[in-house]
Amino acid sequence: MSETLQATDIATSDADLLTQTAIAVRTAGSALRDRFGEVAPYRTRDELMRALAANDDTALAILRPALTELRPQAGWVEDELDGGALPPGEWWVVDPAEGNVNHLHALPEWAVTATLVRENQPVLTVVHLPLTGETYTALTGAGAYLDGRPLHVSRTTDLGLSIVATSQARPDEDETVVRRVGSAITAMLLDALVVRTSVPATLHLVNVAAGRIDGFWQFAGARADLLPGALLVTEAGGRISDAEGRPWTPQSSSFLAAAPGVHAEAASTLSR
Structure with missing residues (x-):
């Protein structure tokens, strides 16, 4: 065959x-x-x-x-x-x-x-x-x-005009991760138009795939709350990486999914 x-x-x-x-x-x-x-x-x-x-x-x-x-x-x-x-x-x-x-x-x-x-x-x-x-x-x-x-991700090209979101990966998160989450939210509040914070991750990611919001990030995380959205966003034309823009794998300590037009800017904000 x-x-x-x-x-x-x-x-x-x-x-x-x-x-x-x-x-x-x-x-x-x-x-x-x-x-x-x-x-x-x-x-x-x-x-x-x-x-x-x-x-x-x-x-x-x-x-x-x-x-x-x-x-x-x-x-x-x-x-x-x-x-x-x-x-x-x-x-x-x-x-x-x-x-x-x-x-x-x-x-x-x-x-x-x-x-x-x-x-x-x-x-x-x-x-x-x-x-x-x-x-x-x-x-x-x-x-x-x-x-x-x-589905297709948004065509937004300006993080300052974007709605972005994040999620708490799990209860009782390590204090280092919690403080990193807080710093990232502050950075995004300064750079993005609106920041949404709620659980679960998957519901933010389906919104990225549908073009309703422009990006989502999370520190830490499990396969079950990231893999479904990762595939949906990728197949909808979005970009997946870790929070600093490097290739993402399930072993990565962070995750970023965004429309191509704002992905690099979002990664730069999260890397500060």
């Missing part, structure tokens, strides 16, 4: 896989939507962790068997807060309740995501927002889409 035919077969297979992945992610999102509405009561850290786990378990009960059936040979990342490189082969990187703490507080900013990683490169991703019904998808080399409509 020729290399061209093999590549075509893989692309066709991945496109079909993306369709089936989206069905599984939307089904899990529906289950989480049924649990949404009231602020979850908790008085201790243990009670909070149990409430978070209950949401995760609800979505994983749907996602894990469905995605395993689709790709039985693929590994499964157990902890959505894990970072760094993955072992060789294919892996499902899933966040069953991205923005879980928002869900528990009856805030609308949460999603369900699933990304297939092959040899440490994201191949396809699905991000579903159950409260709006929106589904963002991307396939390497085939573009990024919102419910079938192609």
Whole structure:
């Protein structure tokens, strides 16, 4: 079989896989939507962790068997807060309740995501927002889409006219990282038009891919909160790097996704 035919077969297979992945992610999102509405009561850290786990378990009960059936040979990342490189082969990187703490507080900013990683490169991703019904998808080399409509990052060329955003990577972050976050927000407040700060990262990144905001950065971070958006932004024509403009990998200590016209300026601001 020729290399061209093999590549075509893989692309066709991945496109079909993306369709089936989206069905599984939307089904899990529906289950989480049924649990949404009231602020979850908790008085201790243990009670909070149990409430978070209950949401995760609800979505994983749907996602894990469905995605395993689709790709039985693929590994499964157990902890959505894990970072760094993955072992060789294919892996499902899933966040069953991205923005879980928002869900528990009856805030609308949460999603369900699933990304297939092959040899440490994201191949396809699905991000579903159950409260709006929106589904963002991307396939390497085939573009990024919102419910079938192609996405493109903004054409802004001036950071001073840009809306940018950042996110807290995780609770109980290292103090050094926290202080770096604060300094970067201050720098962006001076250089950008508007700075948005909220969790989760993925919802900012879908906005970058859709051209609604012009850039997003984060210090530290996990695969599950950056890989989906990284693929969406790249396929929508954006640029991905670390905060200083160097090539980004899951091992990087920072992340920047931006429209091409403001990427260099944003990296310069974050490097101060």
